[in-house]
Amino acid sequence: MSDDLPYGFVYLSCACPTIVQNIKYATNDNFTGTIVPGYEASVAILTKEAVEALNQIQQELEAKDLGLLVWDAYRPTKAVDYFLSWEKVPDNQDIKVKYYPDYKKAELFKIGFIAPGHSSHSRGSTVDLTIIDKNTNVALDMGTDFDFFGKKSYTSSVEVSKQAMRNRIFLKNIMEKYGFIGIPQEWWHFTLKTEPFPDKYFNFTVR
Numbered sequence: 392m393s394d395d396l397p398y399g400f401v402y403l404s405c406a407c408p409t410i411v412q413n414i415k416y417a418t419n420d421n422f423t424g425t426i427v428p429g430y431e432a433s434v435a436i437l438t439k440e441a442v443e444a445l446n447q448i449q450q451e452l453e454a455k456d457l458g459l460l461v462w463d464a465y466r467p468t469k470a471v472d473y474f475l476s477w478e479k480v481p482d483n484q485d486i487k488v489k490y491y492p493d494y495k496k497a498e499l500f501k502i503g504f505i506a507p508g509h510s511s512h513s514r515g516s517t518v519d520l521t522i523i524d525k526n527t528n529v530a531l532d533m534g535t536d537f538d539f540f541g542k543k544s545y546t547s548s549v550e551v552s553k554q555a556m557r558n559r560i561f562l563k564n565i566m567e568k569y570g571f572i573g574i575p576q577e578w579w580h581f582t583l584k585t586e587p588f589p590d591k592y593f594n595f596t597v598r
């Protein structure tokens with residue numbers, strides 16, 4: 392982990408060490424099946440403002456014996472470009488079954504499961520996350536896994552259990568309370584409304 396981040400960015404682990412991280416694009420365990428270019432370390436980097444807000448959310452959750460689990464945070468534009476190139480490669484059937492059984496790759500970009508050009512993640516104040524039990528680190532049931540690109544992942548889907556619907560509302564409400572806004576397609580994806588770099592897309596490597 393290097394300390395020379397661009398001005399305004401911090402490592403989530405420094406500001407809030409109790410937030411659990413599993414940065415999926417720094418591993419093979421993601422919808423591309425490979426480590427994504429631009430991720431050289433499994434670390435979450437975000438703007439100071441986003442981290443401050445997450446810190447407050449974590450404090451409120453910890454009082455309930457819960458906590459946050461972060462799957463992705465700042466994402467370099469070279470990673471976003473890699474997702475676009477992945478669209479041109481033939482399907483790996485195992486990955487298709489797991490992540491996008493109902494769609495062709497091109498549709499994932501059209502529907503909005505994957506950003507078709509710039510991603511808000513590259514602005515540094517967007518995060519993919521869920522809530523876990525603080526004692527066991529087991530995630531609450533949200534009805535789908537992270538990056539399941541299907542209708543069940545729509546935040547307001549009624550195709551998931553009642554408990555999963557309640558858990559999604561709980562996540563959405565606490566994120567909104569501290570200034571984040573989600574998107575309809577993915578229950579796990581949130582952007583800080585008062586993000587400090589609303590027009591800037593960064594490309595420094597995650598390391």
Ligand SMILES: C[C@@H](N)C(=O)N[C@H](C)C(=O)O
Nearest residue numbers: 503504505506510511512
């Ligand atoms: C790919 C998924 N985790 C995600 O973040 N999707 C949004 C739409 C994005 O790519 O910005």
Ligand SMILES: [Zn+2]
Nearest residue numbers: 518519580581
């Ligand atoms: Zn996201």
